[in-house]
Amino acid sequence: KNEVEQSPQNLTAQEGEFITINCSYSVGISALHWLQQHPGGGIVSLFMLSSGKKKHGRLIATINIQEKHSSLHITASHPRDSAVYICAVSDETSGSRLTFGEGTQLTVNP
Amino acid sequence: ETGVTQTPRHLVMGMTNKKSLKCEQHLGHNAMYWYKQSAKKPLELMFVYNFKEQTENNSVPSRFSPECPNSSHLFLHLHTLQPEDSALYLCASSQGAGRYKSGANVLTFGAGSRLTVL
Numbered sequence: 001k002n003e004v005e006q007s008p009q010n011l012t013a014q015e016g017e018f019i020t021i022n023c024s025y026s027v028g029i030s031a032l033h034w035l036q037q038h039p040g041g042g043i044v045s046l047f048m049l050s051s052g053k054k055k056h057g058r059l060i061a062t063i064n065i066q067e068k069h070s071s072l073h074i075t076a077s078h079p080r081d082s083a084v085y086i087c088a089v090s091d092e093t094s095g096s097r098l099t100f101g102e103g104t105q106l107t108v109n110p
Numbered sequence: 111e112t113g114v115t116q117t118p119r120h121l122v123m124g125m126t127n128k129k130s131l132k133c134e135q136h137l138g139h140n141a142m143y144w145y146k147q148s149a150k151k152p153l154e155l156m157f158v159y160n161f162k163e164q165t166e167n168n169s170v171p172s173r174f175s176p177e178c179p180n181s182s183h184l185f186l187h188l189h190t191l192q193p194e195d196s197a198l199y200l201c202a203s204s205q206g207a208g209r210y211k212s213g214a215n216v217l218t219f220g221a222g223s224r225l226t227v228l
Contacts, residue, residue, distance in 0.1 A: 002152070004152070031215065033216075033217070035217075035219075040221065040222075041147075041198050041200070041221055041222035041224065042219065042220075042221040042222065043200065043202075043219035043222075044219070045216050045217055045218065045219070048215065048216050086152075086153070088153070090215060097155065097158075097166065098153075098155060098217075099152075100152040100153040100154075101152060102150075102151070102152050103152070
């Protein structure tokens with residue numbers, strides 16, 4: 001069992017739908033990261049959070065430290081949101097040591 | 111462009127070749143990283159450099175040899191690789207790499223170098 005589990009593995013949505021991607025982890029962490037990877041490989045850091053909720057445009061990330069769970073929400077989804085979304089957690093003792101989930105492949109159809 | 115530039119973007123090499131991957135950042139960051147992404151697997155940390163000093167080696171085989179001449183440049187020297195080493199190699203940088211500090215550990219990734227070992 002991975003230390004970081006994401007669900008679902010694959011998600012297909014229609015344009016405009018509200019999307020939720022979940023991440024559960026089993027280790028003590030100092031922070032949780034949400035990353036976006038487009039075809040071709042480049043990865044963009046979307047959020048780093050250690051408590052509560054963060055919002056950037058149509059993206060919202062929440063974390064519940066007690067339940068060891070985080071969600072990434074996309075409102076009013078668009079085909080350009082199609083990408084792999086990766087959850088990663090920072091080790092308690094070293095901010096540089098990230099453990100990654102396997103990613104969620106999101107496809108948004110027009 | 112994210113501020114982290116990787117070259118080459120694609121590399122095909124035989125098992126007896128020696129090649130190098132290069133990473134450069136002009137973000138003023140002090141920490142640089144090499145990650146490996148194999149098909150259908152999560153990203154794996156390979157090496158971390160903080161202020162030019164290697165602080166993490168995640169049990170990487172010696173056929174991968176990192177070099178960090180300064181805080182802006184990071185190399186990954188490759189020799190006698192195996193076909194299973196074929197993967198996307200991603201470089202990243204961050205302001206710092208020590209104990210968690212808000213904002214300092216946010217990673218900026220390069221576009222990656224796609225390596226194929228024949």
